[in-house]
Amino acid sequence: xxxxxxxxxxxxxxxxxxxxxxxxxxxxxxxxxxxxxxxxxxxxxxxxxxxxxxxxxxxxxxxxxxxxxxxxxxxxxxxxxxxxxxxxxxxxxxxxxxxxxxxxxxxxxxxxxxxxxxxxxxxxxxxxxxxxxxxxxxxxxxxxxxxxxxxxxxxxxxxxxxxxxxxxxxxxxxxxxxxxxxxxxxxxxxxxxxxxxxxxxxxxxxxxxxxxxxxxxxxxxxxxxxxxxxxxxxxxxxxxxxxxxxxxxxxxxxxxxxxxxxxxxxxxxxxxxxxxxxxxxxxxxxxxxxxxxxxxxxxxxxx
Amino acid sequence: xxxxxxxxxxxxxxxxxxxxxxxxxxxxxxxxxxxxxxxxxxxxxxxxxxxxxxxxxxxxxxxxxxxxxxxxxxxxxxxxxxxxxxxxxxxxxxxxxxxxxxxxxxxxxxxxxxxxxxxxxxxxxxxxxxxxxxxxxxxxxxxxxxxxxxxxxxxxxxxxxxxxxxxxxxxxxxxxxxxxxxxxxxxxxxxxxxxxxxxxxxxxxxxxxxxxxxxxxxxxxxxxxxxxxxxxxxxxxxxxxxxxxxxxxxxxxxxxxxxxxxxxxxxxxxxxxxxxxxxxxxxxxxxxxxxxxxxxxxxxxxxxxxxxxxxxxxxxxxxxxxxxxxxxxxxxxxxxxxxxxxxxxxxxxxxxxxxxxxxxxxxxxxxxxxxxxxxxxxxxxxxxxxxxxxxxxxxxxxxxxxxxxxxxxxxxxxxxxxxxxxxxxxxxxxxxxxxxxxxxxx
Numbered sequence: 001x002x003x004x005x006x007x008x009x010x011x012x013x014x015x016x017x018x019x020x021x022x023x024x025x026x027x028x029x030x031x032x033x034x035x036x037x038x039x040x041x042x043x044x045x046x047x048x049x050x051x052x053x054x055x056x057x058x059x060x061x062x063x064x065x066x067x068x069x070x071x072x073x074x075x076x077x078x079x080x081x082x083x084x085x086x087x088x089x090x091x092x093x094x095x096x097x098x099x100x101x102x103x104x105x106x107x108x109x110x111x112x113x114x115x116x117x118x119x120x121x122x123x124x125x126x127x128x129x130x131x132x133x134x135x136x137x138x139x140x141x142x143x144x145x146x147x148x149x150x151x152x153x154x155x156x157x158x159x160x161x162x163x164x165x166x167x168x169x170x171x172x173x174x175x176x177x178x179x180x181x182x183x184x185x186x187x188x189x190x191x192x193x194x195x196x197x198x199x200x201x202x203x204x205x206x207x208x209x210x211x212x213x214x215x216x217x218x219x220x221x222x223x224x225x226x227x228x229x230x231x232x233x234x235x236x237x238x239x240x241x242x243x244x245x246x247x248x249x250x251x252x253x254x255x256x257x258x259x260x261x262x263x264x265x266x267x268x269x270x271x272x273x274x275x276x277x278x279x280x281x282x283x284x285x286x287x288x289x290x291x292x293x294x295x296x297x298x299x300x301x302x303x
Numbered sequence: 304x305x306x307x308x309x310x311x312x313x314x315x316x317x318x319x320x321x322x323x324x325x326x327x328x329x330x331x332x333x334x335x336x337x338x339x340x341x342x343x344x345x346x347x348x349x350x351x352x353x354x355x356x357x358x359x360x361x362x363x364x365x366x367x368x369x370x371x372x373x374x375x376x377x378x379x380x381x382x383x384x385x386x387x388x389x390x391x392x393x394x395x396x397x398x399x400x401x402x403x404x405x406x407x408x409x410x411x412x413x414x415x416x417x418x419x420x421x422x423x424x425x426x427x428x429x430x431x432x433x434x435x436x437x438x439x440x441x442x443x444x445x446x447x448x449x450x451x452x453x454x455x456x457x458x459x460x461x462x463x464x465x466x467x468x469x470x471x472x473x474x475x476x477x478x479x480x481x482x483x484x485x486x487x488x489x490x491x492x493x494x495x496x497x498x499x500x501x502x503x504x505x506x507x508x509x510x511x512x513x514x515x516x517x518x519x520x521x522x523x524x525x526x527x528x529x530x531x532x533x534x535x536x537x538x539x540x541x542x543x544x545x546x547x548x549x550x551x552x553x554x555x556x557x558x559x560x561x562x563x564x565x566x567x568x569x570x571x572x573x574x575x576x577x578x579x580x581x582x583x584x585x586x587x588x589x590x591x592x593x594x595x596x597x598x599x600x601x602x603x604x605x606x607x608x609x610x611x612x613x614x615x616x617x618x619x620x621x622x623x624x625x626x627x628x629x630x631x632x633x634x635x636x637x638x639x640x641x642x643x644x645x646x647x648x649x650x651x652x653x654x655x656x657x658x659x660x661x662x663x664x665x666x667x668x669x670x671x672x673x674x675x676x677x678x679x680x681x682x683x684x685x686x687x688x689x690x691x692x693x694x695x696x697x698x699x700x701x702x703x704x705x706x707x708x709x710x711x712x713x714x715x716x717x718x719x720x721x722x723x724x725x726x727x728x729x730x731x732x733x734x735x736x737x738x739x740x741x742x743x744x745x
Contacts, residue, residue, distance in 0.1 A: 056376060056380040057380070057401050059380060059381070138571070138576075141568075142568070142576060142579065143566050143567070143568055143580075144566075144576075144579050144580050144583045144585060145579055145583065160566070160567040160568045161568070162567075162568035162570070162571040163567035163568045163570070164567070164570055164723050164724070165567070167570070167571070245369070246571055247515065247516065247570075247571050248515050248516035248517050248715075249516055249716070250515060250516025250570065250715070250716065250719045250720065250723070251514065251515075251516060251570040251719040251720055251722065251723030251725060252516070252716060252717065252719055252720020252721070252723055252725035252726055253516075253716055253720065253725070254720070254723065254725050264712070264716075267370070267373040267376065268708075268709055268712040268713070269709055269713075270709065
């Protein structure tokens with residue numbers, strides 16, 4: 001069978017490191033072109049909209065209005081309520097998701113080495129669309145037709161997960177249940193990449209079990225923990241689907257995340273310009289956060 | 304070439320040429336329930352009769368109900384030609400009018416013999432007509448006849464009713480028949496049938512409120528405000544939400560929530576959840592859209608209430624009985640490239656024959672009394688709807704403006720916030736008034 005890259009021709013006159021860099025560039029460039037095509041147009045359109053007076057009746061805008069949309073958007077006090085809610089939601093979800101994922105990695109790593117197919121089962125929640133997750137829980141937790149309140153009632157408990165008292169807990173729990181598998185997958189991969197020799201050497205030095213996990217594994221997979229924490233924080237910060245399906249952002253605006261807020265001012269208030277200006281601000285903030293996260297986690301080889 | 308192959312090719316060619324002659328139009332309509340079922344049957348009939356005559360064929364397109372109007376707005380704003388006929392509603396005809404084709408030419412005497420003028424007007428904006436009405440939406444009081452009958456005949460229950468009303472409302476009240484209810488009776492009865500207040504109640508809750516942050520839920524609630532004389536604007540166009548009527552109506556729901564006469568998760572309830580709660584037989588009565596009747600009478604779907612419930616007008620306030628009402632309809636997408644075919648379909652839709660068929664399928668069109676009388680035997684809800692819309696129907700001043708949908712949305716956010724205890728009543732009302740002032744340029 002003919003290899004798809006002719007190494008002799010492709011890497012002529014290059015050392016191994018140069019060949020690897022060239023391969024990496026080819027793969028990266030093709031991915032960047034794909035992303036530019038898929039994401040580039042909406043991003044450019046959004047930049048245009050955010051500096052224009054646009055309405056549903058006039059989507060091309062009446063002309064450049066500078067930063068007015070940004071000023072209007074940032075001066076609304078409801079924005080800061082939504083930002084506050086999103087930050088709280090994201091921090092709590094990230095802590096629980098990464099924490100549970102770490103515990104699962106420590107507990108299940110030996111089992112998953114022997115039976116790797118079990119990982120697929122643990123990934124199932126992640127494969128369900130978040131909106132569908134919201135619809136599912138709307139049914140499962142309903143006081144009259146839901147399975148969970150039904151069984152709890154048989155056991156003598158009356159617990160209404162969608163009541164005002166528990167709604168914050170419920171929306172966070174759904175997010176954690178759905179996305180802990182993602183954090184688990186990343187951390188499991190990092191754990192499985194550690195050489196077995198290390199475990200043997202640590203055992204000889206007397207570090208086994210919890211001691212080994214805390215003193216050896218944890219520092220070594222720290223970059224993966226940082227990266228997965230940043231990714232989960234960003235993703236939870238942008239939460240929309242299951243909250244919108246379950247509560248519509250309410251009651252009042254008590255579960256209105258930044259994404260729901262942007263949706264509302266776009267579709268319900270018809271303030272297209274400020275809504276797009278906010279989404280651009282969110283995009284820049286997200287990219288900055290990811291950049292610093294990567295910088296913190298990935299140390300480049302000086303060579 | 305064999306004879307068989309020749310025949311197949313000939314038939315295929317004929318079929319292709321026949322289908323090419325048909326200019327297909329696509330109808331974007333309101334999904335689910337009786338409206339979808341009856342419109343499907345009607346479209347099928349159109350394709351076989353009138354459509355076949357003129358060489359036009361109609362097909363249906365449905366989005367999900369969730370944020371239906373936002374999706375439709377995105378499409379029409381982008382000039383989509385994916386659908387030729389689109390949905391209209393009384394409360395947003397002003398918002399969508401710029402993206403629609405007026406159909407003034409279809410408002411003929413024939414059409415007026417099928418629909419009353421009020422129904423035709425419900426699809427108009429600034430003197431132009433944009434839709435043929437298909438479904439009337441009013442609110443009924445759905446109540447359990449078995450429970451109310453016992454309440455009206457059982458002395459022990461009546462004594463307990465008086466005790467509860469005195470304890471929570473400050474007056475020892477006597478139960479009345481639902482047709483004579485005021486909102487105070489509604490409240491007293493809701494408390495009486497709530498198990499946490501009256502452990503002898505055969506149901507868990509007196510009523511079920513749908514309090515999700517959703518504009519349609521405000522429409523159900525605002526019948527109370529209207530019955531106390533509340534309105535969005537006065538005759539001079541001043542915003543009048545900050546009124547005793549609004550405060551009274553808001554406080555009524557708040558009290559029901561606080562006393563847990565409605566399920567604790569009502570704050571996440573919308574249409575389906577409220578029907579589910581009543582349909583499981585654990586709620587004594589509730590106010591709901593008229594469309595729910597067609598589902599609730601299905602004994603297989605809701606066996607717990609089969610033969611045990613009836614419908615009536617909503618309770619009265621100081622200004623009598625009021626119900627929000629609106630009509631859904633179908634109009635023409637301004638970007639459509641097949642406007643003539645779309646007009647032909649709408650013309651058929653507005654005919655007496657089509658509307659009778661629509662009623663047979665479970666639809667609830669706002670037709671004239673003569674047609675309602677003809678179907679009265681099979682469709683008691685049609686009779687009630689027709690009389691309720693005529694006798695008690697109320698549209699808030701400004702409720703058909705281009706901003707109506709956005710105002711309802713803002714009210715939903717602020718009023719559900721008040722009911723949930725997130726805002727006080729003054730904050731909720733002042734937030735709404737400030738938003739309305741912006742929308743109405745006050």
